[in-house]
Structures are given as structure tokens and as C-alpha cells.
Amino acid sequence: MAKKRQKKRTQNYKKQIGQVPGALIYTGAKEDKSLHLHVFDYNDDDCKEADLDSVEDAFRFKDSETITWFNLNGLNFINEIEKIGNYYKLHPLILEDIVNTTQRPKIDEYNDYIFIVLKMMYYDETENIVAEQVSFVLGKNYVLTFQEAEGDVFDNVRERIRTKKGRVRVHESDYLLYALIDAIVDNYYAIIETMGNKIEDLEDDLFTGLTQEEISQQIQNLKREILKIRRAIFPLREIINRLEKSENGLIDEKTTHFFRDVYDHVIQVTETIDIYREMIWSLMDMYMTTISNKMNEVMKVLTIIATIFIPLTFIAGIYGMNFVNMPELHYKYGYHIVWIVMIVIFVGMLIYFKRKKWL
The missing domain is CATH 1.10.287 (Helix Hairpins)
Incomplete structure (x- = not known):
């Protein structure tokens, strides 16, 4: 069993060993059977929304005066992603990072665009944590997003664009980038709230006589979850900090105030994660103490x-x-x-x- 787990862990990395830098190799597991392309093109007065049949249909929005949000679901469609990269003149290493789902959250600034990689996290129906990579390309009057599969946390942003709620329709593309990042960060609160409930339930279960194997397995699962969340969120502090202090012309000075608010949220989330991490470690100590007390009663x-x-x-x-x-x-x-x-x-x-x- 241990060998199988090790094979699973190293499988994605083996896909990249010995490859030429800039080679596009999808390392994820969510391979869509069909490509999903969606675009919002809007300004203060009008908003157009459409599902596209091909990536070429999105190219006509690049030089428009309106703000365009082009979203691609399906990172396993390498040829289409390469077409987008060629048209928008994205660096080959950027395209490599887009399809590499093991990429650490990061930010790269270029003259004409800013590239950002984040981890979108949520709990599925079985309360197992799911981490999906989302890549952003911010350019003049456009934002490109690349996702592994359908389903995300951006429905609220889409509704604000459709109904002209908030400031998103009256600001530039940098504000759209802020709104999307803020949606991901806000969803982290739901993650840590669920994590907190799990920890509290385990504390109660330690005194209700659950079997040793069951309670210890739950603690180990919580350890893995908190480490996965920590790896996804901690680099986000550097990313938001660079966006807030960026002198790139794509980031308006007014938008930096909104990024500062996101930074405060990230700090709050990371501090909560550190607290929960200590609580999880203390759960194991509490578990061992409970087992020892039960053994003393038996003896x-x-x-x-x-x-x-x-x-x-x-x-x-x-x-x-x-x-x-x-x-x-x-x-x-x-x-x-x-x-x-x-x-x-x-x-x-x-x-x-x-x-x-x-x-």
C-alpha cells in the first residue's frame, strides 16, 4: 500500500523530468472530454456574455476598448492553450506553469501582462478537501483565467457583472482581477470554518469512546488537510503584497487599496491556520493521554x-x-x-x- 501511495505522489513530477523548458505537459488528473470557453465583454453601459466554440473566437476581444474576461476550462487541451499563448504573446514558461498543476502559487510581472497562479480550494460532498489550480493573466483591458475543469467560486463575480452590482463594471481589468482573487480568498474562510468544526468534533469524540483506529485516522486526515491548505495560502501573502506595491502600469493606484484589504484577509486566514495547526497537534497529545488514562483504568x-x-x-x-x-x-x-x-x-x-x- 505504501508503495502505491508513493507511486501516486511522484507520478505528476515524473511527467516533467528531462523535458525541455517550456514544454507543455498537463500534470493534473481532471481531463475534460470537451473544452469549455466562456467570455464576458463589458463596460459601464453594456455587457455581453457568450460560450465560445473555439479559442479563435476570443481573439477579436483583445484590442477592444471594453473589459474582457476570457475563461478556459480544460487544461488538458494543450493545443488550444498554446494558440492562446501565441496570440497574446505569453512566454513559453508561462504556458508551462499554466498546465503544471503542481505549480506553487506565484506571480510574474512582464511589460505587457502579469501572470498569477493560485489554488482554489473547496470541500466536496464527502467533506474531502479539493485543491484546483487557477491561473490568471492580467493585460490591458483583459483578464485570462485557466481552470482544470468546470466548477469554481466565481459565480458571485459573474452575477455582479451581469447585474452591474458593485464597482466591477466601472473599473478597469485590474479591478476584475481583484474581484476574482477576493472570491478565492473569501472561500478560504469557508474552508477554515469547516476545519474548525472538524477539530471541535474531534475534541468531543476523544471523550466518547470512539475506536482507536478511527480517531487516529481522523487526526491524520486533518493533519494532511491543514498542510495542504497551508501550502496553498501562505505564498498568497507575497503575491498580494507585490500586487499592492506594484508599480506596473496595469495596476491602478486606486485598486491597490482593494488589494490591501485582501492582504488583511490573507493574514487573518494564515493566523487562523497556524492556530488550527497547533490545535491538531494537541489533539494527538490529547488522544495519547486519553488512551493512557483508559489503560490505567483497565489496569x-x-x-x-x-x-x-x-x-x-x-x-x-x-x-x-x-x-x-x-x-x-x-x-x-x-x-x-x-x-x-x-x-x-x-x-x-x-x-x-x-x-x-x-x-
């Missing part, structure tokens, strides 16, 4: 029983069966009765130990 009961029978065993050992008047020795079924009594005592003790969860 105390067994010691009392043994102490009671020690003097009785001592007396029986000296005198044995050396009595003249022992009615049971002459009873026809005495031997069978003794066996029945011993079996009943044995089974009764097993049932008692099971109910006490000592076995």
Missing part, C-alpha cells in the same frame, strides 16, 4: 481483581483438595458442573471486557 480494575484472588489462591494452593469431608467429590456430576462454572466465568469476563471496550 486498576484488573489489579483489584488480582489482589482479591491472590490470598484465596494462596490458601487453596496450601490446602488444595486435602479435605476429608468434601461433598462435591462424591457428586456424580460434580466434574461437569465445575467445567460449566469455569466456562460461564470465562465467557462472562469476555462480555464484560467487551462492554468496557478493553478488547
Whole structure:
């Protein structure tokens, strides 16, 4: 089993070993059967929304005076992503990072665009944490987003664009980038809230007699989840800080105030994660202490029983069966009765130990 897990962990990295820098190799597991292309093109007065049949249909929006948000779902469609990169003149290493789903969150600034990689995280129906890579390209009057598959946390932003709520329709593309990043960061709050509930439930379960294997496995799962969240969120501080202090012409000075607010949210989330991390480690200590206390209770009961029978065993050992008047020795079924009594005592003790969860 351990070998299988190790193979699974290193599989994505093996796809990149020995490859030419800039080679486009999708390393994820969410391979869509069809390419999903969606575009918003808007200004203060008008908004157009459409699903596109090909990436070439989005090229006509590049030099328009309106703001364009072009979204691609399906990182396994390498040829289409390469077409977008060629048209928007994106560096080959940028395209490599887009399809490399193991990429650490980062920001790269160029003269004509800014490239950002983030991790979008959410819980699925079974409350398992899912991390999906989202790449952003901010240019003049446009924002490109690349996602592994359909389903994201941007529905609120889309609704604000459609209904002209908030400031998104009256600002430039840098504000759209802020709104999308803010949606991802806001969803982190839901993640850590669920994580906090799980920790509190485990604290209660430690005193309700759950089986050792079950409670220890839950603690290990929480450790893996908190580490995954930490790896995704901690680099975000540097990214937002650079956006806030950027002197790139694509970032308006007014928008930096909004990025500063996102930075405050990221700091709050990271501090909460550190607290939860310490709580999870303390859960293991609490678990070991609970197990030790239960063992002490078991040993105390067994010691009392043994102490009671020690003097009785001592007396029986000296005198044995050396009595003249022992009615049971002459009873026809005495031997069978003794066996029945011993079996009943044995089974009764097993049932008692099971109910006490000592076995």
C-alpha cells in the first residue's frame, strides 16, 4: 500500500523530468472530454456574455476598448492553450506553469501582462478537501483565467457583472482581477470554518469512546488537510503584497487599496491556520493521554481483581483438595458442573471486557 501511495505522489513530477523548458505537459488528473470557453465583454453601459466554440473566437476581444474576461476550462487541451499563448504573446514558461498543476502559487510581472497562479480550494460532498489550480493573466483591458475543469467560486463575480452590482463594471481589468482573487480568498474562510468544526468534533469524540483506529485516522486526515491548505495560502501573502506595491502600469493606484484589504484577509486566514495547526497537534497529545488514562483504568480494575484472588489462591494452593469431608467429590456430576462454572466465568469476563471496550 505504501508503495502505491508513493507511486501516486511522484507520478505528476515524473511527467516533467528531462523535458525541455517550456514544454507543455498537463500534470493534473481532471481531463475534460470537451473544452469549455466562456467570455464576458463589458463596460459601464453594456455587457455581453457568450460560450465560445473555439479559442479563435476570443481573439477579436483583445484590442477592444471594453473589459474582457476570457475563461478556459480544460487544461488538458494543450493545443488550444498554446494558440492562446501565441496570440497574446505569453512566454513559453508561462504556458508551462499554466498546465503544471503542481505549480506553487506565484506571480510574474512582464511589460505587457502579469501572470498569477493560485489554488482554489473547496470541500466536496464527502467533506474531502479539493485543491484546483487557477491561473490568471492580467493585460490591458483583459483578464485570462485557466481552470482544470468546470466548477469554481466565481459565480458571485459573474452575477455582479451581469447585474452591474458593485464597482466591477466601472473599473478597469485590474479591478476584475481583484474581484476574482477576493472570491478565492473569501472561500478560504469557508474552508477554515469547516476545519474548525472538524477539530471541535474531534475534541468531543476523544471523550466518547470512539475506536482507536478511527480517531487516529481522523487526526491524520486533518493533519494532511491543514498542510495542504497551508501550502496553498501562505505564498498568497507575497503575491498580494507585490500586487499592492506594484508599480506596473496595469495596476491602478486606486485598486491597490482593494488589494490591501485582501492582504488583511490573507493574514487573518494564515493566523487562523497556524492556530488550527497547533490545535491538531494537541489533539494527538490529547488522544495519547486519553488512551493512557483508559489503560490505567483497565489496569486498576484488573489489579483489584488480582489482589482479591491472590490470598484465596494462596490458601487453596496450601490446602488444595486435602479435605476429608468434601461433598462435591462424591457428586456424580460434580466434574461437569465445575467445567460449566469455569466456562460461564470465562465467557462472562469476555462480555464484560467487551462492554468496557478493553478488547
